[in-house]
Amino acid sequence: MWMSAAVAIGQKFDAPVEARVPMSPTPVLGSDGRMHLAYEMHLTNFYASNGPLRLNELSVFPQGSSTPLATYKGKELAEIAKPHPEETANGITLPAGSRTVFFLWITLPEGMAPPPGLWHRMSFQDAKGIQRTLQGAAVTLPGVPAIMIAPPLRGGRNWLVSEGPGNAHSHHWGSLLALNGVVTIPQRYAIDFVGLNARGHAIEISPEKIRDSANADWFGYDSDVLAVADGIVRDARDGQPDGRPLNPHPEGNDLTARGLYGNFVVLEIAPGVFAHYAHLRPGSVRVRLGEHVHRGEVLAHLGDSGNSAAPHLHFHLSDKPVFEESEGLPFRFARFTNEGDAGEQVVLSPSALWTPHPVKYQEALPLDGTVIEFP
Secondary structure (H helix, E strand, O other): OOOOEOOOOOOEEOOOEEEEOOEOOOOEEEOOOOEEEEEEEEEEEOOHHHOOEEEEEEEEEEOOOOOOOEEEEOHHHHHOEEOOOEEEOOEEEEOOOOEEEEEEEEEOOOOOOOOOEEEEEEEEEOOOOOEEEEEEEEEEOOOOOOEEEOOOEOOOOEEEEEOOOOOOOOOOOOOOEEEOOEEEOOOOOOEEEEEEOOOOOOOOOOHHHHHHOOHHHOOOOOOEEEOOOOEEEEEEEOOOOEOOOOOOOOOOOOOOHHHHOOOEEEEEEEOOEEEEEEOEOOOOOOOOOOOEEOOOOEEEEEOOEOOOOOOOEEEEEEOOOOOOOOOEEOEEEEEEEEEEEOOHHHHOOOOOOOOOOOEEEEEEEOOOOEEEEOO
């Protein structure tokens, strides 16, 4: 596998905790022009008999340096932690015998080359008021860059990057999947691409009537969905109906591609690298299991099937052809234009004004909330 998992254990073990980084971060250029690292720290207050610990501070350092890249204290710790911890005046509480996961999005200083690794320092106070520290938890960064891919959608239209990279509170990165004895994040770098018109709107229907809209009213609906690289179809499904935009969907507990994706295609585009396309329009899937496809080939059309609130293309890369037990992988698009940011108050409001400020990017990852256009 081109991106190996790593486990980081604290080297100075004054605090009775285990610190694990299950997936080493790969540096990637974002659509803000900065280099970023995204990863999770699993922190376990191991001994139930010791009682709760209060985490006062967590700092991240580049290998060989004592100058932190980021430091989190108080409320900042609570904002990056799951499950949401109890906040105190000086930190957060880690219950005895429990695990807390911290979602770390590290932005490197401008002009700084990615370091070969990271280390961490954490300060705690135990139930007796004694200060304890963990210094180490070293992580080696992969020496191979994120894979480069072509667009999954055609140019000539704006696309909102919704629930995208950098948003740890999204249902993508923020969703830990515990299944078959393994905890993974299949959608770590996933993007929901929502089609927009030149005014930055996904639909030109007033907000009070939007729940009565049809899928065809949404500008991205039925758009061509393209192969991002040469590859082999490892899984596909068609025949599932589209939902009604912004209307409730039946609750399901099937945490697999067939339970979430609706109509979908999964391509193997490199050894251990799989492209997942979900929520495709019924009757539009053109490829079959085992078929070889070429970059830019039409695979299907954008729809609203499966666990989808409105027409969009769900896209992500992972290390397995299945959803369950897979880890989401970073990627870079060869070229795109960042047209600026747009929130729900613009995208879903026909009266809202939006002015693009285009900046061209190469070999970069679009970040959450940006509007992009592919060449």
